[in-house]
Amino acid sequence: MILGIDTSNDTLGVSLWRDQAVVGEFITNLKKNHSIRLLPAIVDLMKTCDITPQDLAKIAVAEGPGSYTGLRIGVTVAKTMAWDLKIPLVGVSSLELMAQNGRFFDGLVVPIMDARRGNVYAGVYEAQGETMVAKKADGHHAFANLLQTLAPLNERVLFIGDAVTAFATEAAEVFGDRAIFAKEALRYPRPAFLGELASEAEGVDAHSFVPKYLKLAEAESKWLEANRDV
Incomplete structure (x- = not known):
């Protein structure tokens, strides 16, 4: 069983994928706080599908690019779950x-x-x-x-x-x-594809996983510019 998580943009998506089939999928496209809504969405989907954390063999997460805040939320939850369950984590380009x-x-x-x-x-x-x-x-x-x-x-x-x-x-x-x-x-990503794309990937250890922003945050860019000659 693969749990898919996408919070890289306004779309919040969670999915469950097993044996080349979509078991369940939750999607919203709302400008609301993913940090408040992601964990309840995961819990509700797994409960509805009669899945426990111990049934998971892998976690797939949209790794970026996208919203800096959104990426950090999704990746943090994915890393924490993968680390706690001792299962691989697969990053998929948003x-x-x-x-x-x-x-x-x-x-x-x-x-x-x-x-x-x-x-x-x-x-x-x-x-x-x-x-x-x-x-x-x-x-x-x-x-x-x-x-x-x-x-x-x-x-x-x-x-x-x-x-x-x-x-x-x-x-x-x-x-x-x-x-x-x-x-x-x-126009918006479907989290079910996370499971499909991750099904053939080995994944990595959660501790070493980082998002792929593709561009520094504006504050970071300004700091580097200001301290270029320091």
């Missing part, structure tokens, strides 16, 4: 998780998260069978630069994620009718 919603799209799948000031966290994926393969590493990009990088590839592009509405006009200006935008219900 962008790869989101890209699973486009696994039957014929073209490039680009999950995007708003990183403010015209920037996004983004990855570039492509379906090979039912597997999403990364064509460009996840990163922090100026959205305009990302579009210019993708435009010469002359492929249809499916944009997925919470930033679609904010950046759709800009993308359409560059790609025209080659820009496809995921419908609302497909």
Whole structure:
């Protein structure tokens, strides 16, 4: 049994996966405090599915990028549970998780998260069978630069994620009718895919696991800039 946890953005997702099947899934897309809601969501889902902590063989967590606070909440809970139960912890890219919603799209799948000031966290994926393969590493990009990088590839592009509405006009200006935008219900990650993606991964020891922010927090960046010559 694999417990999946995603708090990397406004979406809070918890899932249970066993023997290539979804046992249970809980998802909300609310701007509410994940630190208050995550543990009760896990407890309620496991109780509903008649699962105990001792039934878990692995924990999968969305490792980033995303909200700094959200990532810390999900990763802390996942690490604590994995450490206490002495089971492996598997980190899954938050962008790869989101890209699973486009696994039957014929073209490039680009999950995007708003990183403010015209920037996004983004990855570039492509379906090979039912597997999403990364064509460009996840990163922090100026959205305009990302579009210019993708435009010469002359492929249809499916944009997925919470930033679609904010950046759709800009993308359409560059790609025209080659820009496809995921419908609302497909823009947000499903935690059930965490179990699927983690099922073949060995995982790591919880103590050594850290989130993948891909960009320093603004306060950290300012401190490093101010102390560059110290």
